[in-house]
Amino acid sequence: MLKGIPVSPGYAIAKILKYQDYHFDQTKTVIEFPEQEILRYDKAINDSVSQLKSLKTANMHTLDEETLHIFDAHIAIATDPELIDRVKQLIRAEQCGLSYALSKTVNTYVQLFDQMSDEYLKSRASDLLDVKNRILKNALHIPVIELDQINEPVILCVYELSATQIAQIDQQYVLGCISEIGGKTSHGAIIARQIGLPAIVGIPNLMTEIKDGEYVIIDAFEGHVIKDFDQATERIYQDKIFTDEKKKANLKRLSGQPTILKDNVEIKLLANIGSSKDLKYLTDHKADGVGLFRTELMYLDRTSLPSESELFEDYKAVLSFFKEKPVTIRTLDIGGDKPLSYINFKPEYNPALGNRAIRLLFTKPELFKTQIRALLRASIFGNLQVMFPMVSTLEELFYIKETIEQCIADLANNNIPFKRFKIGIMIEIPAAAIIADQFAKHVDFFSIGTNDLIQYTFAADRTNPDVEYLYQPFHPVIARLIHGVVEAANQEKIPVSVCGEMAGHPIGAKLLIGLGIKTLSMTPISLLPIKSELMQSSYHDLHEQAKKALSASSEAEIVSYFI
16 A cells, blocks of 8 residues: 555555656757757747647636636746846857757746745746746657547556646546645646546655555545555445545535534634635635635736735625625735745845745735725725734734734725725734733734744644644644633633634644634635534533643644544
8 A cells, every 4th residue: 555645535446547748858968059059949939829829718618717827827928028038148158958958947937946945936836837847848849648639537647637637637537646746835736626537736756656556445534545556445435435425515505604613603713815816716615704814826827016906806805705704914924935936035044034024024025014004995896804823922913013004004095995804913923922911902803823923833844744743733832822822812801713624623623612612614625524523523522632732742643532
């Protein structure tokens, strides 16, 4: 049995189709006519853009707008002026071939991405490599094999799951995907989840451990690839496939129903989104609002800052969609380990602990003022709450409030309509959790970001496999920190929610509710499974279990209370 990272849940049984990409010779060779090589590069870019546009058009009715934007991102990479200029300069300066020049230039960017601790941005390296390979294939007249030609049931096996690979497949025949490398936030994984395709990534030595045509079972709940199975094992998984399909059908019946526990306590389940383009996908899930709108996604995959008008229109669309339901928008969480190519960030030795998120307000205030003005203007169209990430001191909070007042005065002086919004902070730094009682006197709400709270509490990078054992969301110390935040919020009668991954996990959701949190925000795909889980629980029982959790000695002990 092989083990990897499950990124899109489900089961599948079929034979393996190994899709091994072409390996280009990156050896540096001297060429006689650099300008001809540059013309070949230009033509390959045009051919690649045409193919990507065709792929986007072909998937127009099967993928939502946010996912379709991935093809735009690939087009933006292929046509990026800085990348093109660097490749052409290298060809002219060193009289080298396109394969060497493009590979060397792209690999420089890939190394920068690999050094980042943010998993989302790390996964952008695969997009660069995917585009590079497409351009080189077109330049060398190597056929770009399109996977939509598969016409028998298979499990696709690749070295790395790319966005364009997943987008091409026909789910009638491709029943699942497995890859040797990759992460949960790679574009390939995002599309797999979007279309409900079982997928496992990060399987060590996959391409040598598995054979083309070999029949396997993939369990994309546990991350297992089962080889050499007997009939009894196959029957077990056939039953699991049937049960899973039946469960999905039953879950759809819960859409739109309130989340009421067995003892009549109501829980609000909100969605985490990245832009207004996610709204189409949310229609089927009937979320109670938005608990986390990650605004930095609007700044990525482009070559310049979004304008105030662009931001306003996107915020307005989301607020108008949810009307009176709350929409919590997080201000820009960028910088440090999430740089933007078009903004000059100083190099940092430890970017995860550096000048990022709200700390940029002190060095790049206009970046935030543009966003705050757009938020104030959009607030007219719905129930807006704005939260600020990485706040650790009261002085930072007071400066945030002062900046908001400056933006209000600016809009008022120019007779631009606006409405004040509720102000909150993310509790994701232990310092903020410890003095939550002081923060509670000056904000309208708290939102606990468990992803960073956990890694900062244990001083362990959650993307580093060597210290992965320290990423323990259900550890007693995390329960105690959250309990303290809830008590501080209750003392000042302000609401508190959780928007981290912990909220979308069955055990995490039950623990959080037991600790007194009645609003959870999660990825849309988790809404119905968590709703179902909670509707079978009672608040009284969860509260009693959570009280025991506060005096537990290990994560395993707490888990045992809620399984």
